[in-house]
């Protein structure tokens with residue numbers, strides 16, 4: 227059974243707050259569209275941060291095998307907000323948290339693929355022109371509905387939304403994943419001129435424009451895009467004049483390293499914007515010599531910045547294993563939690 231194509235009213239238990247969930251939308255994203263601070267992180271069923279309890283009503287679950295949804299959750303009528311659609315009016319229990327209040331209400335638009343270019347042997351940039359505007363903060367991501375692929379895929383924007391830019395463009399830098407369904411379609415099937423549904427912006431690891439601390443951006447592998455967006459945001463933000471930004475890119479081998487040319491193109495390069503890279507495998511590949519840092523990014527960051535990390539605003543993006551290692555290192559160094567911002571790429 228599926229919902230009947232109408233909007234449904236969702237009531238938050240223990241408050242008089244309600245919001246509307248339109249046909250084809252889910253509990254989480256319709257709440258954010260209404261300005262409600264529904265906690266979440268990945269939007270793709272992996273992290274489990276968007277759970278709510280169903281008090282009254284019926285729902286459809288888009289992806290029952292989602293890794294963030296456990297057998298215990300089912301027993302307790304707990305669902306993932308990012309994977310659950312109402313079949314009729316519902317009452318749910320969920321604790322809004324101000325941290326998740328959307329800076330820009332997410333919206334659904336169409337995006338036409340206009341351009342693509344290679345960045346490394348396995349990362350490409352894909353540019354979409356949107357049918358309608360989508361304001362976003364540097365570091366945020368959007369959800370792409372790729373033809374023939376179940377669910378959506380999250381990709382971070384690498385450009386910035388400042389200035390008057392019409393029609394709006396979104397640039398994504400995507401790493402090809404072996405046997406990946408979404409990246410398979412994006413790299414091998416989607417043609418220039420193809421039009422897809424794009425929903426955004428999402429994500430909490432955006433540039434804090436009001437914080438006057440030097441910045442460290444750490445990008446691992448596919449985590450390039452949001453860190454490039456943040457660097458571009460810093461270069462373009464008058465309120466952050468004089469703030470230094472250190473960019474650290476971590477790859478497996480020298481041919482994975484990228485991002486430097488994008489920073490070099492920005493005003494303030496070498497004066498207040500700096501780039502370093504590290505590789506985790508010492509043996510250079512056949513194409514590229516290597517005289518940079520060797521090691522995992524969290525240890526390289528520790529060696530380079532040490533106790534100064536406590537006085538920096540730190541942004542990072544990349545695979546969960548890297549995220550966990552960086553968080554551990556920062557906790558050991560007593561870096562205040564409020565100064566650390568990240569979205570993990572499940």
Ligand SMILES: Cc1cc2nc3c(=O)[nH]c(=O)nc-3n(C[C@H](O)[C@H](O)[C@H](O)COP(=O)(O)OP(=O)(O)OC[C@H]3O[C@@H](n4cnc5c(N)ncnc54)[C@H](O)[C@@H]3O)c2cc1C
Pocket residue numbers: 267268269270271272288289367376377378379380381382383398399400401402403405406407408409410429448449450451452569570571572
């Ligand atoms: C917040 C965020 C930002 C990201 N930003 C980037 C980026 O800038 N660049 C980049 O290269 N990668 C990024 N990723 C990773 C990206 O979203 C994909 O996971 C990756 O490209 C692999 O996708 P795939 O379809 O090729 O692989 P697959 O292995 O086919 O799919 C993996 C992903 O799809 C989801 N998924 C699988 N099946 C379903 C289903 N039936 N319904 C719903 N979801 C499903 C999984 O949760 C998982 O996230 C980001 C991920 C997150 C969470």
Ligand code: FES
Pocket residue numbers: 266267268269270271272273274275276294306307308309
């Ligand atoms: S936000 Fe729903 S599982 Fe991550």
